[in-house]
Amino acid sequence: MSSTPSLEELPPIAQPDDELQYFETHAPPANIAQLSLEVRDFIAHHHAAHRRVVLVSSGGTTVPLENQTVRFIDNFSAGTRGATSAEYFLEAGYAVVFLHRQFSLLPYSRHYSHSTNCFLDYLSEWGRIGEGEDAAEGGDVVVKQKYRQQMLDVLRKYRRAKENKTLLLLPYTTVTSYLFLLREVAMRMQVLGSEGLFYLAAAVSDFFVPPDRMAEHKIQSGDIPGAAGEDNHAAAAVAPGPRGKKLVIDLDPVPKFLNRLVEGWAPNAMIISFKLETDSAILLYKCRQALERYNHQLVIGNLLSTRKFEVVFVDNKKNENWIRVPEAKEGEEQLEIESLIVPEVVRRHNQSIGGASIHRF
Numbered sequence: 488m489s490s491t492p493s494l495e496e497l498p499p500i501a502q503p504d505d506e507l508q509y510f511e512t513h514a515p516p517a518n519i520a521q522l523s524l525e526v527r528d529f530i531a532h533h534h535a536a537h538r539r540v541v542l543v544s545s546g547g548t549t550v551p552l553e554n555q556t557v558r559f560i561d562n563f564s565a566g567t568r569g570a571t572s573a574e575y576f577l578e579a580g581y582a583v584v585f586l587h588r589q590f591s592l593l594p595y596s597r598h599y600s601h602s603t604n605c606f607l608d609y610l611s612e613w614g615r616i617g618e619g620e621d622a623a624e625g626g627d628v629v630v631k632q633k634y635r636q637q638m639l640d641v642l643r644k645y646r647r648a649k650e651n652k653t654l655l656l657l658p659y660t661t662v663t664s665y666l667f668l669l670r671e672v673a674m675r676m677q678v679l680g681s682e683g684l685f686y687l688a689a690a691v692s693d694f695f696v697p698p699d700r701m702a703e704h705k706i707q708s709g710d711i712p713g714a715a716g717e718d719n720h721a722a723a724a725v726a727p728g729p730r731g732k733k734l735v736i737d738l739d740p741v742p743k744f745l746n747r748l749v750e751g752w753a754p755n756a757m758i759i760s761f762k763l764e765t766d767s768a769i770l771l772y773k774c775r776q777a778l779e780r781y782n783h784q785l786v787i788g789n790l791l792s793t794r795k796f797e798v799v800f801v802d803n804k805k806n807e808n809w810i811r812v813p814e815a816k817e818g819e820e821q822l823e824i825e826s827l828i829v830p831e832v833v834r835r836h837n838q839s840i841g842g843a844s845i846h847r848f
């Protein structure tokens with residue numbers, strides 16, 4: 488049986504004091520001031536152009552085990568959901584702040600960055616002259632004929648987003664840097680009021696090592712002569728067990744900041760969170776529970792094993808609507824589920840701001 492904790496048993500949601508405490512006791516990302524200015528200019532530009540802005544979070548956050556980080560706990564996510572959705576938001580006329588795990592999939596380049604579709608496989612050599620070392624001289628690299636149309640389509644969309652400056656890339660790695668950036672962007676997006684949209688697809692760690700219990704240096708598996716085990720034993724949160732054979736990790740819950748986003752950082756925006764589960768028996772329960780706890784507009788639920796084929800929209804009016812990808816016919820490519828999710832999100836966003844139209848290029 489799965490255990491489904493009741494609301495009372497869950498870790499408490501973050502209050503303004505928890506926010507103060509967290510952001511005062513954790514170091515912000517080193518470049519936050521610079522990124523914040525970029526976000527400000529991006530939002531001001533699109534706000535002046537009456538263009539809606541969506542923050543898409545994507546990829547998984549890490550939890551470092553050491554200050555000088557060698558080891559960390561990771562969260563599952565390749566960034567497919569976020570990167571793919573960002574493309575459909577751009578097509579729908581939104582400007583996108585793409586808050587993503589560094590080196591995870593990015594809009595447009597994601598088509599050519601998997602090991603199954605390495606960009607080199609799309610290329611061939613044309614005008615090859617000579618042999619051996621001289622073979623490339625005078626030659627050109629071209630896209631293979633059968634991929635040209637598809638690549639051209641992607642390239643044009645990518646270039647349009649670049650020229651129109653509609654895509655802002657903001658990388659994070661740790662759960663702390665993610666939270667600092669989310670808060671920063673949310674505050675900057677306040678000027679957009681209800682035209683602002685948050686689409687939180689990133690897989691965010693629920694547990695972390697608090698700074699006062701974090702080892703400074705790499706955790707050692709054995710005794711180091713002369714070092715007196717200082718690092719390991721100082722790190723009360725992460726320490727080797729008896730005789731150094733086990734590593735015992737004691738994690739604290741990450742404060743539930745979705746509440747602060749809804750109430751304090753982006754009170755007028757539309758906020759959509761994702762809920763990932765592996766047990767289908769508890770998915771809907773967990774979606775409803777998230778809505779009850781955080782009072783935002785929509786939770787999109789998905790199961791790890793079927794996330795590319797079906798998701799469920801659970802809204803604050805207790806509606807539950809499944810979106811499923813139709814099965815592809817032979818020889819046809821499977822539809823991307825994000826091509827169905829994003830238009831439905833946009834429809835709901837339109838509705839929530841009274842059907843205002845979107846300004847497109």
Ligand code: 9Z3
Pocket residue numbers: 546563564565566567568569687688689690691692760761762763764789791794
């Ligand atoms: C999701 O549920 C995303 O859809 C996936 C996308 C991470 C499954 P991929 O990147 O996967 O396409 O491979 N994101 C939210 C996951 C999450 O951590 N949600 C929290 C929770 O479930 C709430 S913020 O408690």
